[in-house]
Amino acid sequence: MTSEIREQVIPGERGPLEQIEQSIMQISWLAQRQFMQLLDDERFRLTLPQFYTLLHLYQIAAECKMSDLAEATQQSAASLTGVVDRLAEKQLVERKRHPGDRRQVMVVVTDRGRMLIAEIKQARREQMQAALAHLVDQEVDVLIQLLDRVLLGMTRVLEHGESGRWA
Amino acid sequence: MTSEIREQVIPGERGPLEQIEQSIMQISWLAQRQFMQLLDDERFRLTLPQFYTLLHLYQIAAECKMSDLAEATQQSAASLTGVVDRLAEKQLVERKRHPGDRRQVMVVVTDRGRMLIAEIKQARREQMQAALAHLVDQEVDVLIQLLDRVLLGMTRVLEHGESGRWA
DNA sequence: TGATATACTTAATGCTGTTGATAATCTCGA
DNA sequence: TCGAGATTATCAACAGCATTAAGTATATCA
Numbered sequence: 001m002t003s004e005i006r007e008q009v010i011p012g013e014r015g016p017l018e019q020i021e022q023s024i025m026q027i028s029w030l031a032q033r034q035f036m037q038l039l040d041d042e043r044f045r046l047t048l049p050q051f052y053t054l055l056h057l058y059q060i061a062a063e064c065k066m067s068d069l070a071e072a073t074q075q076s077a078a079s080l081t082g083v084v085d086r087l088a089e090k091q092l093v094e095r096k097r098h099p100g101d102r103r104q105v106m107v108v109v110t111d112r113g114r115m116l117i118a119e120i121k122q123a124r125r126e127q128m129q130a131a132l133a134h135l136v137d138q139e140v141d142v143l144i145q146l147l148d149r150v151l152l153g154m155t156r157v158l159e160h161g162e163s164g165r166w167a
Numbered sequence: 168m169t170s171e172i173r174e175q176v177i178p179g180e181r182g183p184l185e186q187i188e189q190s191i192m193q194i195s196w197l198a199q200r201q202f203m204q205l206l207d208d209e210r211f212r213l214t215l216p217q218f219y220t221l222l223h224l225y226q227i228a229a230e231c232k233m234s235d236l237a238e239a240t241q242q243s244a245a246s247l248t249g250v251v252d253r254l255a256e257k258q259l260v261e262r263k264r265h266p267g268d269r270r271q272v273m274v275v276v277t278d279r280g281r282m283l284i285a286e287i288k289q290a291r292r293e294q295m296q297a298a299l300a301h302l303v304d305q306e307v308d309v310l311i312q313l314l315d316r317v318l319l320g321m322t323r324v325l326e327h328g329e330s331g332r333w334a
Numbered sequence: 335t336g337a338t339a340t341a342c343t344t345a346a347t348g349c350t351g352t353t354g355a356t357a358a359t360c361t362c363g364a
Numbered sequence: 365t366c367g368a369g370a371t372t373a374t375c376a377a378c379a380g381c382a383t384t385a386a387g388t389a390t391a392t393c394a
Contacts, residue, residue, distance in 0.1 A: 020307060020311055024295070024314065027191065027317060028194065028198040029219055031192060032195050032196070032199055033241040034321070040352085047351090048196075048381095049382095052196055066341075074200040075381090076382065076384095077342065077343085079380095082343095082381070101340090102389080102391085103390045105342065105343095124188065125185050125188055128184070128187075128188035129184050131321040131324045132188070135320075140187060142309060146313065150298065150299065151193060151194050152301075153299055153301055158201065214350080216350065233372075242350090244373065244374085245373090245375085246351055247373095249350070249351095249374095268371090269359060269360085272373065
């Protein structure tokens with residue numbers, strides 16, 4: 001039914017890939033908006049860039065230099081400086097100097113930061129589960145696999161795209 | 168294998184729903200970041216809120232009052248005023264007064280705005296297709312259906328949540 | 335040593351988000 | 365008809381972040 005269509009992309013048409021693209025974009029917008037409001041809660045008081053920056057440090061569980069952190073979170077170095085400033089003010093991360101190369105600034109998440117991330121992840125889980133509650137188990141399994149493949153494709157294109165920029 | 172787990176949600180566990188939630192959040196962040204860069208192209212020069220506001224007007228293909236537009240795009244009324252200001256400056260939308268209730272401001276997309284949306288949708292399609300190119304046809308079909316259901320769940324929770332806010 | 339490259343920060347500007355106040359208009363009861 | 369209160373949108377002040385360009389410190393290497 002849907003074969004052949006993906007090869008030759010007709011500009012004005014609404015093919016299956018375009019449907020996925022529209023769904024992903026719409027879900028992305030809603031998810032980020034809802035999450036933004038959650039992060040604004042008095043318990044957290046984080047912004048989206050602050051959260052994703054902190055999350056990356058939490059996930060890698062190691063020091064990370066500024067440029068790598070910027071790359072991983074898709075922010076410019078200039079933006080990241082301010083984001084890390086505010087995270088450091090709240091004592092959620094710490095800045096260190098790389099002993100070998102004193103130009104590099106290494107960032108690590110603190111215990112305080114780790115605790116906050118755990119709290120936020122829990123709150124977000126509850127939020128998202130309300131939206132996913134009507135899926136049955138088998139759908140969940142399939143969705144997990146498909147989303148993983150989408151994510152893989154997106155990160156791969158990011159890496160191989162001309163310095164992360166398209167079009 | 169995954170039955171029973173969804174009913175009783177164990178806080179610290181990493182269940183299948185949590186996996187979906189993490190994938191969706193990560194995809195959302197990446198998709199919005201990449202799209203932000205695309206919109207920054209000299210051909211478009213739009214921001215994300217500007218695009219989604221314009222897109223909604225394009226999709227409903229009718230006048231829309233400010234409060235409905237704010238609701239639909241998940242922005243505060245105060246933010247939206249500025250967004251519409253800038254869209255109007257670029258002559259992508261027009262403001263009108265509602266004849267019956269002169270408090271209401273009605274917004275419509277212009278021809279210029281429609282053309283720009285069409286261009287952006289085309290560019291975005293190409294961008295996204297690079298990321299989805301490695302999915303096979305059957306996966307595409309399944310993914311479409313699952314994403315639709317996720318989207319349905321998210322919008323439903325939004326509507327029935329306490330005035331769009333959670334936690 | 336001195337030129338160049340690298341890593342990060344700073345400065346300036348615009349957009350957006352939040353909150354609270356304000357202005358204009360409508361509704362409805364007295 | 366008048367006026368109190370509700371509704372709708374905007375404004376004002378402030379913080380965060382994106383972008384760009386310039387600046388500082390350090391490293392590398394001829």
